[in-house]
Amino acid sequence: MRKPLSDRVFDVVNGALLTLLGASMVYPFLYVIAISLNEASDSSQGGTWILPRKLTFESYKIIFVNNDLVSAALVSVARTVLGTVLVVLCSAMFAYVFTKQKYFLYKPMKLIFFVAMFLGGGGLIPVYMLFRSLGLLNTFWVYIIPWMLNLWYVVLFRTYFMRLPREIEEAAFVDGASELTAFFKVILPLSKPIAATITLFAAVAQWNSWRDTLFFTASPSLRTLQYVMMEILQRAEAERMITRAEMLDVALGHLKLVDPMSVRMAITVVTTLPIVLVYPFLQKHFIKGILVGSMKG
């Protein structure tokens, strides 16, 4: 049966609009890559749209030998790896205990959990004061310890654990395994899809985080890649402010601004690349993961 004309028109228009939208999602990234690979002086003349006009890797060479950036990258990697492993393990372990209704602390634990979920946490200043009294300010641990457990991840893990067949775990207990052994040897290996989803969320959150650097640290050695990029961005914007008086000259082409835009874009690429690389592998899991959570939670 042929589709009626109105249906075909609908499909074409719909497809065209969606293609346009998809392009608007991809284009900004392509532009960033193009600028990062283009010669700095050439970019400032404009006209670079999708492909670099004068290809050069100069910007990347500059950032890879910059000590501040290399150190920031190391901090970013360290907090991402350590923070992700810890939050995934801790949340999973806590969620596992939440499947044990016979546990004598089960009911008080549940109450505490729900109160924490709905009322817990607080504003910026109370949190700042808490970190200060704990001595977390201006240490690497401020990136790790306050985010060691995530109540939302606990809910996701628990929902998943509850659907695993009981018998497998029971068999381990008959063999004399403790809950700790059962958790590591039986439950975790069976929970790879949800663990993968949460690992992605946690790693992305850690990698992208920059506000905690701004709020809770001052030492340059604790700067992360995102934070350094933020600083460069703010500086670039500030410089643009100063030159506002000369704006007309710039517009008319009498004056050329020396904006290290290519370098900034190269940093943007380097900061975004890890996410773009891991994302497709985990994408198939995460949709299932959040939907399970949203229905139950």
Added chain:
Amino acid sequence: MYQQRCLMLMSIPFLIWIFIFEFGPMFGWLMAFVQYDPNKGILGSQWAGLRYFKMFFQDPDIWLILRNTVMISFLYILSSNVFPLILALMISEVGDGYFKRALQTVTYLPHFVSFVVVANIFLTLFGMRGPVNELLRGLGWTDRPVLFWQDKNIFWYMVTFVRSWKEIGWGAIIYLAAIASVDQEMYEAAKIDGCGRFRAMWHITIPSILPTITLLWVLNMAGIFNAGFDASYLLGNAMTREASQVIDTYVYELGISMGMYSFSTAVNLLQTAVGFAFVFITNTIARKLTDYSLW
């Protein structure tokens, strides 16, 4: 109890963590009611009552900040509910296949990119010498660069645009799932009755996913006083300050940069309380109007 020692080992450290990191800051709200002295602690400081709350309403800047906060978050709540819904409706009309999957992949991606990166990209794209200005000039619509980021009259809309771009695909996921669970037989029946695509959407899809729509609206209302720190801090500048300053940046500037702890906590507390109130009010309205609600 001894038999359950392993479970205790696996849970008590986390309960302690919850007490410190979840309940600890709740205790910190008290700071809003005392004249906080870091050396004496919250309980040792002098009681101040509602002084800081009054101070807040006496600040001449406050109405500007409140207006910016409410407008930015209102525009965002509106767009973050409407655009993803439209996108989900459009995607669900496309048959399964490469196009659909590719589309989903590219629209979810910006959600995973940090706001710093997104700000960086859009400040450049819409910058004085960015491609958008080049395009406008190339089309002859303007002969001098449009200062998108220096114009305080359009700042709210620019921010909304950037945030919507980042979250539209991600927001559509939940609607897509809701649409996928609609009974397909209803569409077949509607088709036999000669019902077009738009009418099917309006009379079948929308009513079927109304619970999801309601739920998301109610949940989002919590953010009405929360315009987001990222957008204002990263996209705002000295020229747009009048339109960009919101409660979150205000609290940061006064609290952490200037050390006015009690005052900024009071502001923060008001913000949170209003958020709760808004969820409550929306929920009540939603229940009256649609029979669906959070509780």
